[in-house]
Amino acid sequence: MTDLLTTIDPARKGGDPDAPGARALLARVMSEPVPARRRGRRFLRPALVAVAAGLIVTVTPPQVVTSYANAAVEIHREGDQYVARVLDPFADRERFTEAFRAVGLDVRIEALPASPLSAGRSMGLMIGGTFDRPGEIGGEFAYGGVVLSADPEPKGCEPSRPGCAMVIRVPAGFPGSVSVRLGRPARPGEEYADYDKALGPGGPLHGVRLRDGAPVREVRAEAERRGLRVTYREIRIAPDGGLSFVDTAAGEKWTVWNAWQVRAGEVRLLVTEQRLSQNPFYNGSAPPPNL
Amino acid sequence: MTPDDFEAVYRGTYERLTRYAVRRCASAQDAADVVADTYAVAWRRRDRIPGGGDAVLWLYAVARRVLSEHRRRDHRHRDARLDAEMADLYARTPGVEMSVIGQTFRALPDGDRELLALVAWEGLGHDEIAVTLGITRNNVRVRLHRARRRFAKALAANGVPTAFALEPVSQADSGTRATDGLRPPAPHLGETR
Numbered sequence: 001m002t003d004l005l006t007t008i009d010p011a012r013k014g015g016d017p018d019a020p021g022a023r024a025l026l027a028r029v030m031s032e033p034v035p036a037r038r039r040g041r042r043f044l045r046p047a048l049v050a051v052a053a054g055l056i057v058t059v060t061p062p063q064v065v066t067s068y069a070n071a072a073v074e075i076h077r078e079g080d081q082y083v084a085r086v087l088d089p090f091a092d093r094e095r096f097t098e099a100f101r102a103v104g105l106d107v108r109i110e111a112l113p114a115s116p117l118s119a120g121r122s123m124g125l126m127i128g129g130t131f132d133r134p135g136e137i138g139g140e141f142a143y144g145g146v147v148l149s150a151d152p153e154p155k156g157c158e159p160s161r162p163g164c165a166m167v168i169r170v171p172a173g174f175p176g177s178v179s180v181r182l183g184r185p186a187r188p189g190e191e192y193a194d195y196d197k198a199l200g201p202g203g204p205l206h207g208v209r210l211r212d213g214a215p216v217r218e219v220r221a222e223a224e225r226r227g228l229r230v231t232y233r234e235i236r237i238a239p240d241g242g243l244s245f246v247d248t249a250a251g252e253k254w255t256v257w258n259a260w261q262v263r264a265g266e267v268r269l270l271v272t273e274q275r276l277s278q279n280p281f282y283n284g285s286a287p288p289p290n291l
Numbered sequence: 292m293t294p295d296d297f298e299a300v301y302r303g304t305y306e307r308l309t310r311y312a313v314r315r316c317a318s319a320q321d322a323a324d325v326v327a328d329t330y331a332v333a334w335r336r337r338d339r340i341p342g343g344g345d346a347v348l349w350l351y352a353v354a355r356r357v358l359s360e361h362r363r364r365d366h367r368h369r370d371a372r373l374d375a376e377m378a379d380l381y382a383r384t385p386g387v388e389m390s391v392i393g394q395t396f397r398a399l400p401d402g403d404r405e406l407l408a409l410v411a412w413e414g415l416g417h418d419e420i421a422v423t424l425g426i427t428r429n430n431v432r433v434r435l436h437r438a439r440r441r442f443a444k445a446l447a448a449n450g451v452p453t454a455f456a457l458e459p460v461s462q463a464d465s466g467t468r469a470t471d472g473l474r475p476p477a478p479h480l481g482e483t484r
Contacts, residue, residue, distance in 0.1 A: 002410050003411070005412065009412050010381060011382065012380055015306060019376045021375065021377075022305060024373065025330065028327075029327070029333075029334045030294060030297065
């Protein structure tokens, strides 16, 4: 009789763990630090803390503190990591540097011109130095079990909205250097550093599907319909699969495989003269989410 | 459990856990929340995730608690991609005949519905249901029998007769025991009352 129920199964199929949302979920879940175990140590702790505190006073240089705040950023320690809440993403860079230095970290903010999509957001972390305990959690760089991250919190919020802030998390005592590439609104005519956002939500060509390639004629018509200036670069593929790009004047029948936003009102189409068997930007293991 | 092990569990269970959530949530957003929260709990307690095929049963149990808490809580996870992927998993609305069955099914008590769903949709056996719900195998057998009987009665009342419902109740009872066969019936009753 339960076979009657199989006909009304609400789930048509199960989810694909390789879909972008599923991969993002895994990364998000695994980036959550696990609270340290305390079982059975409760009564021992005050003594340990007292001894440790004594050591810190004598060993640690006096200028290192565990929290710091100025007009640009507020930093405090949570367990084995420092959590920095960006109060003003467009404040003087030096304010950030001095705040992180105060808690013993070498973290800098590098402001890059960006489209409105990335203004106030991190466009990636540059991590320098040599480490004895680097690791990876959910595909993200981690040190001592803590993932280095720079994301809006609460998760997925819009940094320009009240209550939403960029939060940078760095493991306490991290010996390397970190450069947070933070988007700032581009000046008129200035090229965007977040050029790869053209096809994503809010991008100038959002909704255009290039996963399987599309004729130049069609994509250009759509871009012009949206009032965009169009330029072209031809994709060159090295024997090892590496891509390079050369300015070109594409023919109507060439194939478009990807699109970048160059600056406000201008997009660049990445094209080949011959149609390829597959999209060179899509290697099968790590699909760019927007294609 | 190392992060790599956890990722293997995630990849090995994601398909079935998303189906579990979709089957129990009216909206894709709710289903996405349940999936996200379930794996978040699993990550925090990853040392307790059993190995092999029991991992998914353990996750079903977590998802079940997450579901019951979810109704009292604000949504926390908002990822448009995950929502869209989840919406894609929903079957289209079934026809009229099916909707009678669906309506009858939805009108059953929660416990009956969950048991029948675990059999019909998750395809679990009695042992696996026992692990998921944290009850004994005998308990599963008896509760499932009662759930089936109530479902059949409700279907018959809505004009969808089934062989199960047409049998007199006493026969249905003895028939079930006969198929179980190997053990004497009386101790079963004793254990479950």
